[in-house]
Amino acid sequence: xxxxxxxxxxxxxxxxxxxxxxxxxxxxxxxxxxxxxxxxxxxxxxxxxxxxxxxxxxxxxxxxxxxxxxxxxxxxxxxxxxxxxxxxxxxxxxxxxxxxxxxxxxxxxxxxxxxxxxxxxxxxxxxxxxxxxxxxxxxxxxxxxxxxxxxxxxxxxxxxxxxxxxxxxxxxxxxxxxxxxxxxxxxxxxxxxxxxxxxxxxxxxxxxxxxxxxxxxxxxxxxxxxxxxxxxxxxxxxxxxxxxxxx
Amino acid sequence: xxxxxxxxxxxxxxxxxxxxxxxxxxxxxxxxxxxxxxxxxxxxxxxxxxxxxxxxxxxxxxxxxxxxxxxxxxxxxxxxxxxxxxxxxxxxxxxxxxxxxxxxxxxxxxxxxxxxxxxxxxxxxxxxxxxxxxxxxxxxxxxxxxxxxxxxxxxxxxxxxxxxxxxxxxxxxxxxxxxxxxxxxxxxxxxxxxxxxxxxxxxxxxxxxxxxxxxxxxxxxxxxxxxxxxxxxxxxxxxxxxxxxxxxxxxxxxxxxxxxxxxxxxxxxxxxxxxxxxxxxxxxxxxxxxxxxxxxxxxxxxxxxxxxxxxxxxxxxxxxxxxxxxxxxxxxxxxxxxxxxxxxxxxxx
Numbered sequence: 001x002x003x004x005x006x007x008x009x010x011x012x013x014x015x016x017x018x019x020x021x022x023x024x025x026x027x028x029x030x031x032x033x034x035x036x037x038x039x040x041x042x043x044x045x046x047x048x049x050x051x052x053x054x055x056x057x058x059x060x061x062x063x064x065x066x067x068x069x070x071x072x073x074x075x076x077x078x079x080x081x082x083x084x085x086x087x088x089x090x091x092x093x094x095x096x097x098x099x100x101x102x103x104x105x106x107x108x109x110x111x112x113x114x115x116x117x118x119x120x121x122x123x124x125x126x127x128x129x130x131x132x133x134x135x136x137x138x139x140x141x142x143x144x145x146x147x148x149x150x151x152x153x154x155x156x157x158x159x160x161x162x163x164x165x166x167x168x169x170x171x172x173x174x175x176x177x178x179x180x181x182x183x184x185x186x187x188x189x190x191x192x193x194x195x196x197x198x199x200x201x202x203x204x205x206x207x208x209x210x211x212x213x214x215x216x217x218x219x220x221x222x223x224x225x226x227x228x229x230x231x232x233x234x235x236x237x238x239x240x241x242x243x244x245x246x247x
Numbered sequence: 248x249x250x251x252x253x254x255x256x257x258x259x260x261x262x263x264x265x266x267x268x269x270x271x272x273x274x275x276x277x278x279x280x281x282x283x284x285x286x287x288x289x290x291x292x293x294x295x296x297x298x299x300x301x302x303x304x305x306x307x308x309x310x311x312x313x314x315x316x317x318x319x320x321x322x323x324x325x326x327x328x329x330x331x332x333x334x335x336x337x338x339x340x341x342x343x344x345x346x347x348x349x350x351x352x353x354x355x356x357x358x359x360x361x362x363x364x365x366x367x368x369x370x371x372x373x374x375x376x377x378x379x380x381x382x383x384x385x386x387x388x389x390x391x392x393x394x395x396x397x398x399x400x401x402x403x404x405x406x407x408x409x410x411x412x413x414x415x416x417x418x419x420x421x422x423x424x425x426x427x428x429x430x431x432x433x434x435x436x437x438x439x440x441x442x443x444x445x446x447x448x449x450x451x452x453x454x455x456x457x458x459x460x461x462x463x464x465x466x467x468x469x470x471x472x473x474x475x476x477x478x479x480x481x482x483x484x485x486x487x488x489x490x491x492x493x494x495x496x497x498x499x500x501x502x503x504x505x506x507x508x509x510x511x512x513x514x515x516x517x518x519x520x521x522x523x524x525x526x527x528x529x530x531x532x533x534x535x536x537x538x539x540x541x542x543x544x545x546x547x548x549x550x551x552x553x554x555x556x557x558x559x560x561x562x563x564x565x566x567x568x569x570x571x572x573x574x575x576x577x578x579x580x581x582x583x584x585x586x587x588x589x590x591x592x593x594x595x596x
Contacts, residue, residue, distance in 0.1 A: 053438045054438065055434065055437055055438055075440065078438060078439060078440045079440045081438070083434070083435060083438040083439075085431040085434050085435060086431065087430065087431050089430050089431030089432045089434065089435055090432065091257060091261065091432055092430070093260065093261040093264050093265065094257060094260055094261070098257070098260065101253070102253050102254075102257050103435070103439070105249075105250060105253040106250050106253065106254075106436070106439045106440070106441050107439060107440065108250075108440065134264075150435075160438075
């Protein structure tokens with residue numbers, strides 16, 4: 001693969017007291033790739049992702065995100081990434097437009113650009129009518145799309161999605177993956193954690209975390225071949241068979 | 248629009264759209280002030296008294312006349328000793344005064360129903376002073392300084408201000424920060440390029456402004472409706488109130504770093520701050536009457552210092568230099584709490 005690397009970590013470790021939440025993980029993510037980060041609950045996905053976003057400092061190990069060091073240049077990293085949290089967090093008491101404007105302003109977008117880009121996005125999503133609706137009043141599926149838009153409006157190099165499809169129906173999930181594909185085709189790298197194994201198939205490459213370590217990392221097809229499995233579900237069960245932490 | 252401005256705007260929009268919060272925040276101080284100022288008072292009025300007179304003389308007649316005319320008392324009449332006891336037991340009289348003339352000298356005894364101690368103490372003192380006012384010997388002239396009418400409102404206004412600011416600043420800021428942690432929007436801010444200091448200020452400034460509005464409201468009410476004499480003390484009162492507000496905000500910030508749910512934040516600010524403020528700050532019960540241990544404990548309660556200072560400034564109308572100690576203590580507390588809160592906020596990672 002001769003593509004540009006946007007994310008690279010080596011022996012990244014996070015300990016909380018005696019508990020090693022993330023245990024020497026090493027991997028790279030290429031530009032424009034959709035990278036799936038799989039693991040049971042408690043396997044260390046969220047902790048690992050928080051380190052990559054600069055929300056938490058690694059105990060040891062090193063890494064770069066968007067070309068910046070995760071230990072020394074965490075502030076620089078923050079300018080070049082987008083982040084969508086588990087519960088499509090947005091300000092419920094603000095309108096769709098106010099939320100979008102707030103996050104775009106925080107990421108340093110000038111007012112005119114915010115207006116142009118959001119008009120474009122609202123048009124593409126068919127959300128024009130919802131512009132002035134309070135976020136707490138809009139359906140979950142729209143909230144999810146809005147959260148993704150808020151995380152990507154400033155065109156980050158890489159966007160981190162923490163279980164972005166929890167609790168939404170399959171049709172909405174498919175629509176959401178279309179958004180992910182579109183972003184990826186425009187050159188944005190997508191780093192997504194999930195425990196829906198069918199979604200893993202949509203990723204370019206996936207890693208499977210078990211007990212804080214990355215136990216498998218390849219394309220979905222490659223993994224199926226390696227583990228002689230027909231579905232990702234089988235692959236996952238084989239890899240996670242020896243997990244010690246309760247899921 | 249700068250990042251800071253947009254954070255403030257976001258917070259303001261949330262506040263303004265939450266009609267109930269605004270209502271609580273503005274209506275509660277006013278209600279409390281009026282309630283404590285008018286309805287709840289430790290003044291003793293309408294003490295129902297009966298008299299037992301063994302031997303009617305001109306002197307006793309004059310005495311009874313005096314009780315009849317005193318607005319603090321409701322004179323229920325002259326009764327027999329047995330009847331007086333019955334009335335006291337049944338709660339139909341609050342106090343009885345017994346006159347006995349022996350060798351031409353009038354002496355008296357006061358019997359009061361002490362099932363309500365405040366009432367009994369004050370009533371006894373009143374009766375005593377009325378009865379003694381023309382007794383032979385040295386006349387005692389008493390004057391109460393600073394609050395000649397002994398109005399309860401004078402006492403309660405500083406207390407309520409001490410309570411309200413803790414309530415609004417500490418409770419509301421901590422709950423609003425913790426709710427951002429709960430919904431996950433705090434993570435969105437933390438992964439963004441916004442500096443942690445800006446996030447904190449963006450949270451505190453709106454509540455500071457809100458508190459300033461409440462302060463203006465309370466002072467206006469205090470000086471107009473409750474008729475606290477307006478004087479040169481206004482500026483120092485405002486000054487020390489602003490310091491106290493900042494301290495309360497810092498406390499709210501500290502709570503928010505300790506609590507992880509809104510309910511926990513509410514409980515912590517309610518139990519840890521509200522109760523001590525009401526019970527130990529001297530708002531209702533004088534600190535001087537507490538056991539030594541509680542007096543020491545009350546020293547760590549910010550409201551105690553604030554209420555004391557406001558009383559000195561507002562009621563005694565002394566210059567700001569007389570509350571230097573209180574100002575220093577409050578400023579010291581603010582610095583310590585703020586330092587702790589900021590350290591905790593950063594330690595999260």
